[in-house]
Amino acid sequence: SQQGEEDPQALSIQEGENATMNCSYKTSINNLQWYRQNSGRGLVHLILIRSNEREKHSGRLRVTLDTSKKSSSLLITASRAADTASYFCATDANAGKSTFGDGTTLTVKP
């Protein structure tokens, strides 16, 4: 069963703009993680946010978590063409078993 669902499915922006992606999930979680996947490559871990945290930052990335709404958002500020990729959220509800959504495909136009 799919736990996390990303929204929107696809997003196209101009370089320099901000990109926001959302993730909703159904059950209680230990943590939520965001990954990036470039075409034809493996997944790269971006940020892990624990269930007792509300916001985390890493460089141009900002992740929020609202456990009452069972949702998370990933904000990429000042986007670059190199940020073009698919972004996945993964929820860990049970002993390190992460369940992935189907991702948001981000295109950043130069």
Next chain:
Amino acid sequence: EAGVAQSPRYKIIEKRQSVAFWCNPISGHATLYWYQQILGQGPKLLIQFQNNGVVDDSQLPKDRFSAERLKGVDSTLKIQPAKLEDSAVYLCASSMQGVNTEAFFGQGTRLTVV
């Protein structure tokens, strides 16, 4: 630090043939995962190992898929016989033991069944 190694990178087989994938996790990582990623979808967990024991294989089609992790290090995933719908990227990942730990992914093996 070396990452998660997978081989082969690509494999094309005919339906009903068998195929095996190999994964070498990051040294010291107790937990190893195999995921199946169909084009346009997110990764789906097939099996999770903790050292050489299976933690979760609830989504592994056991009539055709098998996996083992001998000595708690390397792992192999086998499909026999393959079906057309098995065409996907098979991703291996590893992490340190415990909750709230980051998983590191290999580059994956792209399987095409014709």
